[in-house]
Amino acid sequence: MRRIGITGGIGSGKSVVCRLFQVLGVPVYDSDFRAKWVMVNDAQLRDELLAAFGPETFDDTGQLNRAHISRLAFSDPAQLARLNALVHPAVGRDFALWSADCAAQGHAYILKEAALLYESGAYRQLDQIITVFAPLEVRQARVLHRDPHRTADDVLAIIGKQMSEEEKMQRADHLIRNDDQHLLIPQVLRLHEQFGR
Ligand SMILES: CC(C)(COP(=O)(O)OP(=O)(O)OC[C@H]1O[C@@H](n2cnc3c(N)ncnc32)[C@H](O)[C@@H]1O)[C@@H](O)C(=O)NCCC(=O)NCCS
Numbered sequence: 001m002r003r004i005g006i007t008g009g010i011g012s013g014k015s016v017v018c019r020l021f022q023v024l025g026v027p028v029y030d031s032d033f034r035a036k037w038v039m040v041n042d043a044q045l046r047d048e049l050l051a052a053f054g055p056e057t058f059d060d061t062g063q064l065n066r067a068h069i070s071r072l073a074f075s076d077p078a079q080l081a082r083l084n085a086l087v088h089p090a091v092g093r094d095f096a097l098w099s100a101d102c103a104a105q106g107h108a109y110i111l112k113e114a115a116l117l118y119e120s121g122a123y124r125q126l127d128q129i130i131t132v133f134a135p136l137e138v139r140q141a142r143v144l145h146r147d148p149h150r151t152a153d154d155v156l157a158i159i160g161k162q163m164s165e166e167e168k169m170q171r172a173d174h175l176i177r178n179d180d181q182h183l184l185i186p187q188v189l190r191l192h193e194q195f196g197r
């Protein structure tokens with residue numbers, strides 16, 4: 001079974017592209033979603049997060065206080081590095097279990113979706129990488145429309161914490177252009193045929 005990574009900066013359209021692969025029956029590991037899951041459900045990681053970010057890390061019902069962590073992590077590079085160093089290895093372990101399960105079910109390939117595939121080192125667990133590309137202005141407009149609580153400056157600050165699109169494109173094995181100029185479905189079908197062979 002091939003393990004394919006799919007990355008791209010905030011608002012590039014990774015999740016939309018992954019939904020198309022899912023429709024074709026391909027299992028997709030959503031790193032953002034699973035990261036939040038392990039942060040709450042992995043007892044060791046919970047304790048480490050509490051020690052690093054204080055009691056406000058979780059609310060009264062035990063759920064992650066995302067506003068608190070975002071505030072700390074996106075304003076201070078040292079805090080972000082600390083958060084990544086705790087969360088990314090736990091996500092790597094969770095992915096290894098999940099993908100072993102998919103392999104046992106006989107899938108030809110699976111996808112791992114992550115904004116930070118290169119930055120987190122997750123690419124080392126993968127056979128090939130797809131980068132989803134969209135120009136900066138398009139990504140910003142999409143995120144402001146999707147997340148009304150964010151400002152244009154918030155989006156730029158997050159973009160500043162991620163590897164540049166140029167570098168991601170250079171390093172990737174495959175490129176999907178989601179720039180409102182190229183049709184998505186034919187690009188997805190072409191890759192699906194290639195990976196399924
Ligand atoms: C900081 C947290 C709590 C913010 O949660 P919130 O729901 O407000 O935002 P969301 O998860 O949608 O993130 C917003 C965008 O920021 C970017 N982003 C998320 N985490 C990071 C990070 N560690 N470094 C750089 N960019 C990041 C992503 O492009 C994402 O789309 C959350 O992102 C988190 O727990 N991040 C740590 C886990 C992680 O590294 N996830 C990324 C892929 S594994």
Ligand SMILES: Nc1ncnc2c1ncn2[C@@H]1O[C@H](COP(=O)(O)OP(=O)(O)OP(=O)(O)O)[C@@H](O)[C@H]1O
Pocket residue numbers: 008009010011012013014015016017032115142143145146178179180184
């Ligand atoms: N080709 C497209 N046409 C119109 N809207 C799109 C297109 N691609 C993505 N979008 C919209 O743009 C927004 C961002 O897309 P998506 O959530 O897939 O990005 P992402 O790369 O997963 O972002 P993040 O890193 O924040 O998770 C969504 O609201 C999505 O519906």
